[in-house]
Amino acid sequence: MERLYVVMPAYNEEKNIEKVVRSWHAVIEKVDKTARLLIVDDGSKDDTYNIIWDLQRELPQLEFQYKENSGHGATVLFAYEYAIARGATYIFQTDSDGQTNPEEFLAFWEQREKYDMIIGSRTKRGDGFFRKFASKVLKFVIKITLHTTVEDANTPFRLMKVETLKKHLPKVPKDFYLSNALLTAMFVKYGEKVKFIPITFQARQAGKNSINFEKLVHTGWETLRDFRKINKRLETQK
Numbered sequence: 474m475e476r477l478y479v480v481m482p483a484y485n486e487e488k489n490i491e492k493v494v495r496s497w498h499a500v501i502e503k504v505d506k507t508a509r510l511l512i513v514d515d516g517s518k519d520d521t522y523n524i525i526w527d528l529q530r531e532l533p534q535l536e537f538q539y540k541e542n543s544g545h546g547a548t549v550l551f552a553y554e555y556a557i558a559r560g561a562t563y564i565f566q567t568d569s570d571g572q573t574n575p576e577e578f579l580a581f582w583e584q585r586e587k588y589d590m591i592i593g594s595r596t597k598r599g600d601g602f603f604r605k606f607a608s609k610v611l612k613f614v615i616k617i618t619l620h621t622t623v624e625d626a627n628t629p630f631r632l633m634k635v636e637t638l639k640k641h642l643p644k645v646p647k648d649f650y651l652s653n654a655l656l657t658a659m660f661v662k663y664g665e666k667v668k669f670i671p672i673t674f675q676a677r678q679a680g681k682n683s684i685n686f687e688k689l690v691h692t693g694w695e696t697l698r699d700f701r702k703i704n705k706r707l708e709t710q711k
Contacts, residue, residue, distance in 0.1 A: 475563065477501065477508040477582075478556035482548035483569040487520040491528065493571050498532045500575040504582060509559075510535050512569070513552045516542030546652040553642060561635050566653065568629040574673045581632045581670065589637040589665040592657060593630030593672035611654055611696065618700035619707075621662040624669045626654040637665055644707065651696065655703065 479501055483490055494512060501508040512525050512535070522539060529537045540551060549566060556564050563585055567573050573593070581591045595608070608625065615623050631653065641659045645652050660667050 474507075475505070476560050477504055477563045477565065478511055478559070478561040479508070479565045479567065479578075480511045480513070480549070480552035480556055481567055481569050482513050482515055482545055482552060483517065483521055483525070484515040484542070484545070484548075485517050485519045485521060486569045487517075487524060489571045490521050490524050490569055493569050494525065494528050494532070494535065496575045497567070498535055500578055501534055503579070506534070508534060509556075511552055511556060512537050513548050513555070514539045515544070515548040516540065543648065544650050546650040547648050550642070550645060550647060550649075550652050553638065557635055557639065563632060564635055564638060565632045566629060567631075572675055573630050574675075577630075577672050578632075581630075584668065585632060585634070587666070588668045589634050590657070590660045591632045591668045591670060592625070593628045593674070594625045594669040595628055595674040596671045611651070614697050614700050615654070615658045618697065618704045619658050619662055620704075621658050623654075623658050623661050626657040627651060628657075628672070628674075629653070630672050630674075631657070644710070646703070649699070649703075651699075655700075659707075 479497060481493075481497070486493070494510065498510050501510050510532075514522050514525060514537070516539075525537050529535050538551075538555060540548070552566070553564060565578065565581070577593075584591055608627065611626055612623060615621055615626055637660070638656070641656055641663070644659060645655055649655060657667075
């Protein structure tokens with residue numbers, strides 16, 4: 474039997490979270506009554522926790538988990554493991570900042586049986602120069618370290634078959650900050666059926682964009698170093 478989990482990490486999103494949760498819950502209600510929307514609060518310091526807690530009482534297909542702060546990558550992995558343990562056959566991941574359009578999910582869901590991963594391609598983006606450039610840097614790093622070309626590796630709009638995800642999830646370091654990017658690269662590298670579909674990607678609805686030039690340079694070098702280490706590990710696992 475099919476079971477969908479839409480999973481979403483959240484950190485200090487008090488200005489966005491209610492609108493985002495309500496809009497995604499309305500979409501999964503259209504899919505099936507067994508589908509679930511899982512929000513994982515990654516140790517928020519604002520009112521995110523209380524807002525989600527209150528919504529959980531009202532929205533029947535919403536599930537909520539709170540954990541200590543460990544970053545986006547580790548929180549996504551936590552959400553995947555949680556959904557798998559509860560019988561998910563498909564997992565869809567998105568973010569809680571309101572940059573994606575929930576209505577575009579339904580086109581992904583209609584094609585779920587054809588592909589192991591369907592992922593959004595942010596051909597038109599409203600999130601600023603630094604984040605666009607960061608995506609280009611990531612694409613370059615994946616190319617030279619994993620010898621794989623990926624259209625848009627880190628898009629937070631991805632539908633995955635759990636049976637395929639389970640093959641690659643153990644290869645991702647538990648604390649890796651770009652877990653989604655690595656998973657996309659592995660799906661492509663190892664010949665899984667991956668489909669890229671253009672999606673809407675708008676500016677953050679509220680709150681701050683944390684990327685600046687200094688952080689971008691530091692993260693670029695860190696990403697190159699870490700992907701080299703991961704590739705060596707993958708090569709030894711062949």
